[in-house]
Amino acid sequence: xxxxxxxxxxxxxxxxxxxxxxxxxxxxxxxxxxxxxxxxxxxxxxxxxxxxxxxxxxxxxxxxxxxxxxxxxxxxxxxxxxxxxxxxxxxxxxxxxxxxxxxxxxxxxxxxxxxxxxxxxxx
Numbered sequence: 001x002x003x004x005x006x007x008x009x010x011x012x013x014x015x016x017x018x019x020x021x022x023x024x025x026x027x028x029x030x031x032x033x034x035x036x037x038x039x040x041x042x043x044x045x046x047x048x049x050x051x052x053x054x055x056x057x058x059x060x061x062x063x064x065x066x067x068x069x070x071x072x073x074x075x076x077x078x079x080x081x082x083x084x085x086x087x088x089x090x091x092x093x094x095x096x097x098x099x100x101x102x103x104x105x106x107x108x109x110x111x112x113x114x115x116x117x118x119x120x121x122x123x
Contacts, residue, residue: 002026004097004114012091012121018084022097022114029078030055033102037110038071038082040093048093052100053080087121094118 008020022036029036037052051061053071061069065084073080084091099112 002099002112004099004112006095006097006114006117008117008119010118010120012087012119013123014088014121015086018087018091018119018121019081020095020097020117020119021079021081024078024080024099027099028075029053029073029080030075033105035100036073036080037098037100039096039098039110041096041116042090042093050082050084050095089121092119092121 003025005023006020012018032055035052035054038050039047041047049062050065051069051071053059053073059071068085070083094116096116097114098110100110101107
């Protein structure tokens with residue numbers, strides 16, 4: 001059974017760095033043809049994709065957030081981490097981690113999600 005679980009502080013001050021970790025169980029994050037994404041949903045808005053780290057550790061970020069985003073992993077703990085720097089209240093959102101499968105080999109789409117974690121940026 002694949003499970004993803006987000007963890008991290010629920011409150012971050014403006015200008016600080018938001019750091020969230022996704023702990024994965026039931027599958028290795030190095031399993032081929034899967035990417036591991038961070039996605040967020042601000043209040044009253046739709047889902048916004050932030051970026052991903054792939055099975056070999058490559059990363060790709062949303063152009064609108066690229067300058068402030070870093071995603072890295074710890075394969076020994078089967079975790080991947082999002083860091084978003086210089087946060088503002090506009091970064092307040094529910095943050096999700098999710099698994100994406102290659103459409104040819106894994107059927108495509110996001111098939112497993114964490115439950116989401118609320119992060120509020122406020123002084």
